[in-house]
Amino acid sequence: MTQEQELSRPPERQALFRGMLQVALSSFGGGMSAWSQRIVVEQRRWMSNESFITGLTVARLFPGPNQINMAVYIGAQFQRLAGAIAAVSGILLVPFSLLMLIGVIYFQFHAIPAVDRVLTGVVAAAAGMALSMGFKILNVYWRDPLALLLAAVTFVALEVFHVHLIAVVLSIGPVAMLLYWPRGAQRG
Numbered sequence: 001m002t003q004e005q006e007l008s009r010p011p012e013r014q015a016l017f018r019g020m021l022q023v024a025l026s027s028f029g030g031g032m033s034a035w036s037q038r039i040v041v042e043q044r045r046w047m048s049n050e051s052f053i054t055g056l057t058v059a060r061l062f063p064g065p066n067q068i069n070m071a072v073y074i075g076a077q078f079q080r081l082a083g084a085i086a087a088v089s090g091i092l093l094v095p096f097s098l099l100m101l102i103g104v105i106y107f108q109f110h111a112i113p114a115v116d117r118v119l120t121g122v123v124a125a126a127a128g129m130a131l132s133m134g135f136k137i138l139n140v141y142w143r144d145p146l147a148l149l150l151a152a153v154t155f156v157a158l159e160v161f162h163v164h165l166i167a168v169v170l171s172i173g174p175v176a177m178l179l180y181w182p183r184g185a186q187r188g
């Protein structure tokens with residue numbers, strides 16, 4: 001049975017709202033892409049991992065917060081404009097309200113050493129989630145030497161030569177799109 005056959009039926013607007021709310025609440029402290037993948041692909045089975053990564057790539061190419069763009073992508077894919085609104089509402093409304101409340105509390109108690117230690121632990125967990133997402137993406141493209149080459153060139157440009165992110169996106173992005181542009185039966 002292929003992964004496409006195992007997908008659940010397309011979500012309704014309420015399910016999109018709840019799913020994106022679950023993503024947002026699960027990812028407090030970071031790792032939102034990893035949580036989004038886990039919930040949308042693994043738990044709810046709304047999309048294949050390949051479709052998710054395609055959406056994540058598109059979301060990262062557009063200006064604005066990646067996960068808001070991803071919520072628009074997911075919602076619109078299943079329920080068009082109404083789905084995009086439901087998904088964005090799920091990812092923003094409750095978490096934004098909670099964040100404002102936490103911000104008020106933080107500014108009242110940030111000088112307490114225990115609060116600082118808790119935040120250090122949350123940052124470490126978020127870094128682990130981001131690393132986990134990186135390995136999941138790598139697993140999808142492991143047998144694609146061109147994708148690995150593009151990833152390596154991007155990494156070297158950013159980390160070794162300290163090229164600005166915008167320059168990397170504007171140069172390597174179009175090259176990657178050109179190389180992967182659908183060419184009928186040539187590319188599978």
